[in-house]
Amino acid sequence: MDKDSLYTLVRNVLDEMRERPIPLGISNRHLHLCAEDYAHLFPGQPIGKKKALLQPEQYAAEQTVTLVGPKGQIENVRLLGPLRSASQVEISRSDARALGVAAPLRSSGDLKGTPGLRLVSPFAELELASGVIVARRHIHMSPLDALILRVSHGDTVAVAIKGDDRQLVFDNVDIRVSPDMRLELHIDTDEANAAGADNPLAFATLVNR
Amino acid sequence: MDKDSLYTLVRNVLDEMRERPIPLGISNRHLHLCAEDYAHLFPGQPIGKKKALLQPEQYAAEQTVTLVGPKGQIENVRLLGPLRSASQVEISRSDARALGVAAPLRSSGDLKGTPGLRLVSPFAELELASGVIVARRHIHMSPLDALILRVSHGDTVAVAIKGDDRQLVFDNVDIRVSPDMRLELHIDTDEANAAGADNPLAFATLVNR
Numbered sequence: 001m002d003k004d005s006l007y008t009l010v011r012n013v014l015d016e017m018r019e020r021p022i023p024l025g026i027s028n029r030h031l032h033l034c035a036e037d038y039a040h041l042f043p044g045q046p047i048g049k050k051k052a053l054l055q056p057e058q059y060a061a062e063q064t065v066t067l068v069g070p071k072g073q074i075e076n077v078r079l080l081g082p083l084r085s086a087s088q089v090e091i092s093r094s095d096a097r098a099l100g101v102a103a104p105l106r107s108s109g110d111l112k113g114t115p116g117l118r119l120v121s122p123f124a125e126l127e128l129a130s131g132v133i134v135a136r137r138h139i140h141m142s143p144l145d146a147l148i149l150r151v152s153h154g155d156t157v158a159v160a161i162k163g164d165d166r167q168l169v170f171d172n173v174d175i176r177v178s179p180d181m182r183l184e185l186h187i188d189t190d191e192a193n194a195a196g197a198d199n200p201l202a203f204a205t206l207v208n209r
Numbered sequence: 210m211d212k213d214s215l216y217t218l219v220r221n222v223l224d225e226m227r228e229r230p231i232p233l234g235i236s237n238r239h240l241h242l243c244a245e246d247y248a249h250l251f252p253g254q255p256i257g258k259k260k261a262l263l264q265p266e267q268y269a270a271e272q273t274v275t276l277v278g279p280k281g282q283i284e285n286v287r288l289l290g291p292l293r294s295a296s297q298v299e300i301s302r303s304d305a306r307a308l309g310v311a312a313p314l315r316s317s318g319d320l321k322g323t324p325g326l327r328l329v330s331p332f333a334e335l336e337l338a339s340g341v342i343v344a345r346r347h348i349h350m351s352p353l354d355a356l357i358l359r360v361s362h363g364d365t366v367a368v369a370i371k372g373d374d375r376q377l378v379f380d381n382v383d384i385r386v387s388p389d390m391r392l393e394l395h396i397d398t399d400e401a402n403a404a405g406a407d408n409p410l411a412f413a414t415l416v417n418r
Contacts, residue, residue, distance in 0.1 A: 093402035094303045105374050105405070136374065165314055165345065169367075169378040170403075187403075193302035194379075194396075194403035196314070 021203035068118035071100025138174035153177035161195040163202025230412035250330040277327040280309025347383040362386035370404040372411025
């Protein structure tokens with residue numbers, strides 16, 4: 001095979017890979033805990049792994065808490081493991097309204113100035129001082145995915161969701177590149193409901209503009 | 210003014226009108242009732258007008274009911290007036306999940322084969338046999354608006370929502386033209402939350418593709 005043919009072949013393969021659907025991950029309300037807050041809420045208990053998530057090492061834990069806000073409460077909110085350096089509660093705007101908490105739109109870990117919430121486990125209570133956010137939609141990917149999709153960490157892209165009559169295009173989707181991440185679009189339940197994404201036929205693709 | 214200048218002037222005015230933001234109406238869960246169901250739930254009581262809506266003759270009534278589904282219930286769901294020929298409950302997909310009702314995505318009035326729900330007023334209960342839907346997003350407009358925007362009744366268009374970092378483009382927005390309607394995009398709370406539309410700076414515009 002000559003050099004030009006090889007180049008064309010590689011380009012065609014890359015073009016085809018770029019068209020592949022991006023796996024969709026719909027994040028229901030959940031929380032992450034630091035070791036200290038976990039020990040307070042679940043004293044003497046190891047974290048139980050209920051279900052592995054697509055992202056390596058990440059899992060839904062057996063443990064759940066009740067979120068208590070000034071206007072309402074939501075039960076059975078699942079802890080995701082492993083433990084982190086700071087506790088963080090990720091809710092939808094529907095949840096924020098039901099709880100009465102002005103949770104801002106933030107990237108995971110960007111918790112400065114965010115409101116708190118009361119967490120209640122079967123064993124203890126905890127007044128979280130801050131850490132309640134609505135997550136910015138984002139795509140996790142490996143450096144190889146980023147190379148194929150021609151994007152870089154920190155970029156924002158537009159993503160089309162197709163699946164039912166609520167088809168739409170999300171602007172301002174953050175790109176997060178990390179060697180230990182798998183390709184996956186993360187949106188919350190409000191976004192999934194608005195896009196008809198909670199549907200086995202739904203898929204996501206990058207929009208080239 | 211000669212004919213060409215006049216033509217150019219009119220075209221420029223129309224082009225400018227086409228760029229104007231479309232007023233945004235966010236529909237929270239609500240219901241419409243037929244006269245018979247209203248009389249059953251609120252015996253001997255006239256409908257109270259609480260607040261006029263943008264669409265002529267439409268209003269939020271004083272009356273509210275509780276929706277009771279197999280998995281949960283939602284209180285204080287507002288009746289919209291005037292009464293209609295068929296009862297209809299419009300909820301978000303978040304609500305549908307909380308209630309445990311498989312409400313399909315439908316246009317208002319397209320109720321064939323839709324599920325029912327129990328309605329509870331302070332005076333009576335009613336087992337609605339059908340009429341529970343998630344509303345398809347749509348734009349109400351007058352024939353003049355349709356002329357300006359170059360769309361027809363029954364078209365579907367794409368609409369961009371701008372306002373915060375959740376900016377997006379909704380595909381499949383139905384056009385509904387009627388002489389007694391004012392220009393207004395109707396989306397539900399899930400869609401508003403996903404689009405950052407519950408924000409005083411948010412606005413909608415048609416997308417030309």
